[in-house]
Amino acid sequence: MISGKLISAICYVLFAPLIGGLIDGIGRKISARMQRRVGPPLLQPFYDLGKLLHKDPVHVAPSQNFFMMSYLFFIVMTGGMMFLGMDILMCMFVLSTAVMFLYFAAVVTGSHYSAIGASRELLQMVAYEPCVLLTCVAFYLVRGSFETAEIIKGDVSPIVYLPGVFVAFIFILTIKMRKSPFDISTSHHPNQEIVKGITSEIGSRNFGIYTLAEWYETVFLLGMVALFIINSNPWSILAAVVVIALVYFLEILIDNTSARVKSDVMIKVSWAVTLVAAGFNILVLIFFLG
Amino acid sequence: MFDLIIPFLICFPFLIAVILLCCGKSKFGNIVSYLGAVVIMIASVAFFVYKGVSGGFAFGQGMYVNTEIADYVILAGEILIVLVVTFLSFKYKRYWVSLLSILPTAAIIFQEETAAHEEIEHIYIDKLALLMIILVGVVGSLIIMYAVGYMEGYHNHHKEVQDRRNYFLALLFMFMGAMFGFVTCASLIWLVFFWECTSVCSFLLIGYTRTEEAVENSFRALWMNLLGGAALVVGIIVFYNYVYPTLSFRTFLMVIPQMTSFLGAVGMLPVFLMAFAALTKSAQLPFSTWLLGAMVAPTPSSTLLHSATMVKAGIYILIRLAPLMAGTPVGTFIAFIGGFTFIAASLMAVSQTDAKKILAMSTISNLGLMTACAGVGTAETTWACIFLLLFHAVSKSLLFQVVGATENSLHSRDVEDFHGLLYMLPKHAMFMFIGITGMFLAPFGMLIAKWSALKGMVDGKHILLILFIVFGSAVTSLYWCKWMGKLIAHPHKEKKVKDVTHAGEMLSFWIHGLAMILLCVFLPVISIYFVDPIIAGSDMFNANGAAIPASTMYILITILMLVFIVPLVLYASGKNDHSTEKLAYMGGINTGKNNGFVDFMGEEKTLMMSNYYFDKMLSIEKLMKPAQVVALVALLIILGMLGGYSIGGMF
Numbered sequence: 001m002i003s004g005k006l007i008s009a010i011c012y013v014l015f016a017p018l019i020g021g022l023i024d025g026i027g028r029k030i031s032a033r034m035q036r037r038v039g040p041p042l043l044q045p046f047y048d049l050g051k052l053l054h055k056d057p058v059h060v061a062p063s064q065n066f067f068m069m070s071y072l073f074f075i076v077m078t079g080g081m082m083f084l085g086m087d088i089l090m091c092m093f094v095l096s097t098a099v100m101f102l103y104f105a106a107v108v109t110g111s112h113y114s115a116i117g118a119s120r121e122l123l124q125m126v127a128y129e130p131c132v133l134l135t136c137v138a139f140y141l142v143r144g145s146f147e148t149a150e151i152i153k154g155d156v157s158p159i160v161y162l163p164g165v166f167v168a169f170i171f172i173l174t175i176k177m178r179k180s181p182f183d184i185s186t187s188h189h190p191n192q193e194i195v196k197g198i199t200s201e202i203g204s205r206n207f208g209i210y211t212l213a214e215w216y217e218t219v220f221l222l223g224m225v226a227l228f229i230i231n232s233n234p235w236s237i238l239a240a241v242v243v244i245a246l247v248y249f250l251e252i253l254i255d256n257t258s259a260r261v262k263s264d265v266m267i268k269v270s271w272a273v274t275l276v277a278a279g280f281n282i283l284v285l286i287f288f289l290g
Numbered sequence: 291m292f293d294l295i296i297p298f299l300i301c302f303p304f305l306i307a308v309i310l311l312c313c314g315k316s317k318f319g320n321i322v323s324y325l326g327a328v329v330i331m332i333a334s335v336a337f338f339v340y341k342g343v344s345g346g347f348a349f350g351q352g353m354y355v356n357t358e359i360a361d362y363v364i365l366a367g368e369i370l371i372v373l374v375v376t377f378l379s380f381k382y383k384r385y386w387v388s389l390l391s392i393l394p395t396a397a398i399i400f401q402e403e404t405a406a407h408e409e410i411e412h413i414y415i416d417k418l419a420l421l422m423i424i425l426v427g428v429v430g431s432l433i434i435m436y437a438v439g440y441m442e443g444y445h446n447h448h449k450e451v452q453d454r455r456n457y458f459l460a461l462l463f464m465f466m467g468a469m470f471g472f473v474t475c476a477s478l479i480w481l482v483f484f485w486e487c488t489s490v491c492s493f494l495l496i497g498y499t500r501t502e503e504a505v506e507n508s509f510r511a512l513w514m515n516l517l518g519g520a521a522l523v524v525g526i527i528v529f530y531n532y533v534y535p536t537l538s539f540r541t542f543l544m545v546i547p548q549m550t551s552f553l554g555a556v557g558m559l560p561v562f563l564m565a566f567a568a569l570t571k572s573a574q575l576p577f578s579t580w581l582l583g584a585m586v587a588p589t590p591s592s593t594l595l596h597s598a599t600m601v602k603a604g605i606y607i608l609i610r611l612a613p614l615m616a617g618t619p620v621g622t623f624i625a626f627i628g629g630f631t632f633i634a635a636s637l638m639a640v641s642q643t644d645a646k647k648i649l650a651m652s653t654i655s656n657l658g659l660m661t662a663c664a665g666v667g668t669a670e671t672t673w674a675c676i677f678l679l680l681f682h683a684v685s686k687s688l689l690f691q692v693v694g695a696t697e698n699s700l701h702s703r704d705v706e707d708f709h710g711l712l713y714m715l716p717k718h719a720m721f722m723f724i725g726i727t728g729m730f731l732a733p734f735g736m737l738i739a740k741w742s743a744l745k746g747m748v749d750g751k752h753i754l755l756i757l758f759i760v761f762g763s764a765v766t767s768l769y770w771c772k773w774m775g776k777l778i779a780h781p782h783k784e785k786k787v788k789d790v791t792h793a794g795e796m797l798s799f800w801i802h803g804l805a806m807i808l809l810c811v812f813l814p815v816i817s818i819y820f821v822d823p824i825i826a827g828s829d830m831f832n833a834n835g836a837a838i839p840a841s842t843m844y845i846l847i848t849i850l851m852l853v854f855i856v857p858l859v860l861y862a863s864g865k866n867d868h869s870t871e872k873l874a875y876m877g878g879i880n881t882g883k884n885n886g887f888v889d890f891m892g893e894e895k896t897l898m899m900s901n902y903y904f905d906k907m908l909s910i911e912k913l914m915k916p917a918q919v920v921a922l923v924a925l926l927i928i929l930g931m932l933g934g935y936s937i938g939g940m941f
Contacts, residue, residue, distance in 0.1 A: 056870060060872055096767060
């Protein structure tokens with residue numbers, strides 16, 4: 001049992017970058033098709049990463065290097081803890097710690113583009129954190145444990161009890177993945193008002209580390225989506241993969257069809273969705289379970 | 291012999307205070323204060339160790355049944371307090387405030403004199419009391435050591451304030467003595483005395499500078515706290531006359547659960563009144579404004595009010611009452627007010643640029659979380675509450691001291707002026723950083739306590755509290771993070787700052803930092819040998835086993851320690867890494883120092899970066915009144931319910 005958990009955690013550490021990179025590649029391809037472009041090759045993200053990691057390392061402030069390494073470490077740790085079957089709430093606390101390091105790496109530079117991006121990253125955190133914590137609470141209510149190993153053991157998929165929470169989680173996923181309309185802290189194209197926001201001053205190897213961390217994070221977040229679906233029936237894993245594919249497609253669609261909103265709108269809307277969808281769902285759940 | 295330490299701890303600070311008052315303006319006071327603080331610290335630690343070695347902390351111990359002389363001293367003290375309050379109320383023309391002191395004191399003295407003689411313990415030492423003793427003893431003494439150096443710098447910096455530093459130090463000592471008495475006494479009469487004592491000490495401390503604002507704020511603190519004291523007195527009188535005729539706090543805690551079954555609301559009325567008193571002392575909404583106003587006084591007094599004493603006295607009472615409140619309407623409403631204070635105060639903290647105001651709002655907000663935990667009153671949340679109290683005391687004391695010392699050197703306590711503090715006052719920035727991490731980040735125990743609190747509230751199915759906590763903690767992260775970002779940000783301009791921090795202050799920082807790390811490392815030990823038994827005690831939950839299984843806790847601690855160690859390792863290993871330094875992208879041409887650019891006219895422009903504050907949306911002026919109204923309505927509802935039922939029950 002323990003070894004099973006260990007294997008899944010090791011698999012995560014080893015293969016998450018591969019999966020994350022592939023997902024990124026597929027995403028770019030789909031995006032391109034939506035815009036009637038051919039798009040880059042499927043493996044382009046890997047070529048990009050390889051090139052970034054082989055460049056001469058640069059920094060604006062020396063501490064950036066260690067902040068970015070810590071960021072990567074804690075993102076990997078977050079996912080590792082989840083795949084090890086550990087406490088999901090603690091995972092989320094470690095994830096916020098990771099985000100903090102990214103924030104530090106941006107804010108030490110003195111560049112205003114980077115500093116604005118960093119401040120906005122905090123606002124994004126304020127926008128998604130309540131929903132993320134409520135999701136953990138919702139899992140606990142359904143399964144009586146915060147541990148992912150227990151959460152996946154039920155007879156019925158948690159989504160049956162948690163449709164509202166699921167909707168809210170998908171909503172904040174857009175914020176967490178920094179996709180439009182909530183690409184507040186950074187933007188896809190450097191020719192916009194905040195340049196590349198939080199990543200403006202993160203270059204060459206450090207940007208490679210950032211990309212890698214983003215892939216790990218994507219896999220972790222999609223793993224969270226899978227937690228809504230997986231139950232004791234092995235076939236549910238297949239269902240989870242299908243749901244993940246649909247969710248990811250939806251994210252790309254939203255990304256391509258919406259324009260960036262202001263940060264205060266983001267916070268208000270996401271809090272409203274969290275309160276209405278997740279809060280109401282949990283209220284009903286407590287009413288029926290209690 | 292060691293049992294004499296309790297009266298010693300209570301009386302010795304008062305003695306030192308008297309000596310200090312006699313010192314006048316001489317520098318002799320500094321030496322007396324240092325010595326007094328060291329003696330108190332050693333005595334409290336020695337007592338703690340002795341209790342641990344001799345009995346393994348295993349027992350509660352009642353003492354001092356016959357205390358006739360002490361009773362007279364306390365009676366004299368009560369009258370003295372009334373005289374002081376009345377005199378000052380008349381001096382500053384706030385006549386009605388004196389009534390809040392005269393009437394309750396008269397009532398409690400009448401109650402005491404007419405009560406039938408009973409043999410009760412006046413001092414009771416159990417683990418919770420012991421925990422409070424060591425907290426007050428160590429943190430309080432450190433604050434006094436810090437205060438001696440601070441007042442030196444303060445009076446050099448503020449020439450307009452009359453130099454009465456020995457009087458100030460004397461008040462700090464009195465405060466400590468009152469706190470020791472408060473957490474150890476088992477007689478309700480004594481409890482009221484020490485309660486009023488802390489109220490009056492804080493009033494005098496806040497009014498230290500005697501400016502108009504200081505007088506105004508000190509009277510606000512006074513009337514709110516005296517109102518709480520009045521509620522306490524009414525609670526005791528109701529309890530004595532309608533529930534059970536005793537003046538023993540221990541018996542109070544024991545009999546209420548048994549009496550409520552047939553007495554109904556009358557039984558809960560004293561509990562509510564006592565909890566209400568705790569709300570005033572812990573600066574919960576609608577009484578939060580007094581703690582904000584307390585900032586006009588020199589920093590050591592804020593430190594003392596915010597960390598180990600005063601506000602924690604309220605929480606201490608709430609922890610004692612927690613088992614009585616669990617699952618009752620009183621508990622629900624107290625928890626609601628706590629949770630609501632948590633989110634409202636953290637929202638208001640976002641809009642503040644004044645470091646001390648941020649700290650004050652964060653204190654109120656964290657106390658809210660503790661109140662909510664105590665109000666829910668299950669074993670788990672009470673466990674969380676005790677740990678929150680412990681960690682908050684140490685972190686907040688450190689933060690206030692560092693901010694005070696920084697203000698003395700930098701002549702500003704605006705967080706925006708802390709931009710790049712790491713390059714101006716590196717040690718201060720480091721300790722501030724540690725203090726802030728202690729407030730909300732891994733690896734410090736605050737996080738585990740929060741985790742436990744959330745779990746307990748989910749178990750209790752308190753949906754509203756869950757929402758308060760998840761939204762509140764998101765906002766909490768925001769205001770701390772942006773502060774941390776300021777500390778490490780690249781400086782706008784080169785600024786030479788003269789560090790005027792005293793060695794005593796620095797020593798206090800180091801001890802605090804060390805204490806925080808030790809608390810973190812030994813969290814499981816503290817939990818297993820100390821906090822779990824408090825929870826399991828017969829006067830608490832009688833529940834066997836820990837609120838959190840030890841295995842879970844070890845895993846959590848290991849993970850959290852990683853958060854601490856990994857960045858250090860990465861920092862050390864990455865130091866000699868080859869990496870080229872580049873200039874930041876500025877839009878225009880970078881001037882070469884990463885803090886400005888050359889504009890299109892060829893002029894050099896300096897960049898100024900500022901944080902988000904949302905001050906139009908979240909200012910204290912805008913949010914405080916509505917928040918107070920909400921909390922007041924909640925209080926009135928529960929008071930109406932209890933009052934109605936009680937009166938109905940009597941007929």
